[in-house]
Amino acid sequence: MAGQFVVNANVCQRRALVFRHFLFGSAYFRAAHSRASAVQPYRFLLFRDxxxxxxRARATRRAGELLKQVEPAQGARSDLGPVPSRSLAAQASGMSERQAKTAQxxxxxPEEVFEEMVESNSTITAIAEIGTGVSTGADAEPVEPSRPRHLATISL
Structure with a gap:
């Protein structure tokens, strides 16, 4: 009885070997494996991006928080000497005017909204629009277009 079990085990091993050779040795598997290997670096690059x-979004937000700590110098007398302002702080840190505005x-x-939008891969511009209070999405009220002057009717 024990000898018969050994024969059946050997047969099963041979069948598994043949199946494995059929599956992994086939041209289809090699092609699929090479395609998957070719895609792998791009998946990593996508994740890295x-x-x-x-x-970058979190760093820009932090820069805006630091800029907001500087008191605004609106209406300050410049004849008394240089007045520290947000624009000077932004220039000193190497930021352009546009970058400083976006950071602020x-x-x-709000922190919860910011984190939710960052994790959903929203753009920095879309997140910054919320900070201005301007809404360009579907919930914005439609504006009636004005007629061009050359199409306006003239009433006398």
Whole structure:
């Protein structure tokens, strides 16, 4: 009885070997494996880009929070000497005027909303629009277009 079991085990091993050779040795498997291997670096790059966008958004928000700590110098007398302002702080840190405005707008967005939008891969511009209070989405009220002057009717 024990010898018969050994024969059946050997037969099963041979069948598994043949099946494995059929599956993994086939041209179809090799082609699929090479395609998957070719796609793998791009998947990593996509993940890396998404991670970089999230880090950049959080860093820009933090820069905006730091800029908001500087008191605005609106209406300050410049004849008494240089007055520290947000624009000077932004220039000293190497930021352009546009980058400084975007950073401050990101800092105006509530933390929960900001994190939700960052994790959903929203753009920095879309998040900054929330900080300005301007809505360009579907919930915005439609504006009636004005007629061009050359199409306007003239009444005398």
């Amino acid at each position: 998404k991670l970089a966008k999230r880090i 707008r990101l800092a105006n967005v």
